[in-house]
Amino acid sequence: MEGVDHLAHERNKSEFDVDAMKIVWAGSPHAFVVSDRISKLVASDPGFRKDNRSTLSRKELFKNTLRKAAYAWKTIIDLHLSEEEAAKLRFYVDEPAFTDVHWGMFIPAIKGQGTEEQQQKWLPLAYKMQIIGCYAQTELGHGSNVQGLETTATFDPQTDEFIIHSPTLTSSKWWPGGLGKVATHAIAYALLIVGGREQGVHGFIVQLRSLEDHSPLPGMTVGDIGMKFGNGAYNAMDNGVLRFDHVRIPRNQMLMRVSQVTCEGKYKQSDVPRQLVYGAMLYVRQTIVADASCALSRAVCIATRYSAVRRQFGSQNGGPETQVIDYKTQQSRLFPLLASAYAFRFVGEWLKWLYADVTQRLQANDFSTLPEAHACTAGLKSLTTTATADGIEECRKLCGGHGYLCSSGLPELFAVYVPACTYEGENTVLLLQVARFLMKTVSQLGSSKKPVGTIAYMTRVEHLMQCRCGVQRGFAELSADLVEAAVAHCQLLVVSKFIEKLQQEIPGKGVKQQLEVLCNIYALFLLHKHQGDFLSTGCITPKHAALANDELRSLYSQVRPNAIALVDAFNYTDHYLGSILGCYDGNVYPKLYEAAWKDPLNESVVPDGYHQYIRPLLKQEIRTARL
């Protein structure tokens, strides 16, 4: 039935002010207004249609992405959108594209690592998209180990230039988004060699393609690396390969905020720590954490709405069957994910604040909080992306067979999302960074250097004081356990930031109560999942574990009547959700039925290939047919 809200009875059950929750989710009334307006603008514009993506060939998909990116840019200019509105537009267009890396990595790298002069020269061009940049760090042979990169940048004092070269096959740049077919420029990372001495990896601005006809400049071999996981999905992005053959660039194209090379060939290090070369990664990891809550909430919204529509078993006297959302097993799989989506939202908000704080300090040459910011961005990026990728897949299973259809939106969401566990730092490698930071802190316990901020709790953990002398030994041997410790530390961060959020004033009838329920679910679910660790370390008793489990069940019952309203609070349009199972009105079956007939296979009743392959088989003519 068109126009009927099949989930109205669910919405009527809710016990809190959904509009007020929408503002909490968006972050502020202003953020809500912007997000709401831009999401509707994108949804209502046929230029941003995306429902046909899964049936396009790679070339069609890519060209369509180019068209959309150009159209989005035109929209931004025509409507005079602010940077905030433009970023929302990119978000709701919902398609990975070269523009993400241009705005998300190329520009931040120049801002963070370029001198004032370099920023003045390059940023205006980049902001107007008169040049399009990518971030070329990873190589065929080296991704995680940045110090192991093989591309060289050798200074030639005769010409005042760097010679950028790929000495081996494994030194070919491999993976950078936008590099394959679009970018005109790259921030290329290379081992700096000055006067025959290696000075570590640095970033260089390198022009790749002609600004006249887009052909690669002399000395560049560049192309796309090929199809990736999932049809459609991340294949809209032209991840690329690039080889340099003694490419010369002017000396002033080395990003020189951290260190400089003079025209006489002297290498000078400023007071700025070398780690700032990694600054763009710090920035992107922080945005990835914020994005995790979006991806997870989207999957949870689909699975929750569909779970309220779907009925199986339990019919009494010919009445309707039971909504699957009423099964305790469904609730125990779904509601912790709902709670996680909210938890990641708030920790993402906090991380944004932390990032802004560290950036401000860095500008004032205060580098004291950089290690903590690195540990937090790395650890939370790892934790939230792993949980989100797993959560999306769980949501697909929660939708049963229909979840496997592309029209559920979940396969594509998973395929687009799952590389977040690898890019911007492989998740285990990042957890090892957190472990290193934690172990360093433990080794300093008892000294005059008191842990502050997110590690202040360590002084209160007596057990840590006892093991501090042994922590410098056996890091590699114990790394699997240390990674678990790093996860636990990050979980503590997520829980504590959720609790801090609840200590703020939160207006709206019943809103705070709902958030308290979700916070308790998040914390108790973790306790339940890791109860073996809690019990074996004596942190809780078996009685505590049983109580936690009882409490969880009671909390699930409290969420149940509010579940649909809690996902409505994400305020996602049907366009953004891209899912028949998750559509706002819950009118799932007619929409699924209708969509099936739009599949290209159904364009003809008798399929192409019938006369060639099916008929000969049926007629037992297969041995004589030319296949």
Ligand SMILES: CCCCCCCCCC/C=C\CCCCCCC/C=C/C(=O)SCCNC(=O)CCNC(=O)[C@H](O)C(C)(C)COP(=O)(O)OP(=O)(O)OC[C@H]1O[C@@H](n2cnc3c(N)ncnc32)[C@H](O)[C@@H]1OP(=O)(O)O
């Ligand atoms: C107006 C219009 C507007 C339109 C708007 C549109 C908006 C669009 C916006 C889009 C926004 C965002 C979207 C982004 C899109 C993202 C797409 C994703 C694309 C993917 C890109 C990539 O993957 S890039 C490549 C990433 N690569 C990695 O992450 C490599 C991982 N490896 C590392 O980071 C390091 O090598 C490693 C951390 C493993 C270091 O290992 P190690 O060798 O042991 O360490 P060293 O190098 O020696 O370093 C030693 C010390 O440095 C510390 N440290 C390391 N990293 C950092 C860091 N980042 N910050 C600070 N400190 C760091 C380390 O801990 C050591 O410290 P110590 O004290 O010595 O122990």
Ligand SMILES: Cc1cc2nc3c(=O)[nH]c(=O)nc-3n(C[C@H](O)[C@H](O)[C@H](O)COP(=O)(O)OP(=O)(O)OC[C@H]3O[C@@H](n4cnc5c(N)ncnc54)[C@H](O)[C@@H]3O)c2cc1C
């Ligand atoms: C979709 C996508 C987009 C990307 N975009 C870009 C881009 O725009 N620009 C760019 O420069 N790069 C990009 N990358 C590359 C990405 O940053 C790297 O793939 C990532 O950093 C992981 O490095 P790797 O591939 O070398 O993995 P590896 O390090 O080879 O990982 C393989 C395995 O080894 C393990 N491992 C590695 N080191 C250790 C260790 N020290 N201890 C224990 N275990 C270890 C890992 O945990 C993992 O299980 C992209 C990648 C993808 C998938």
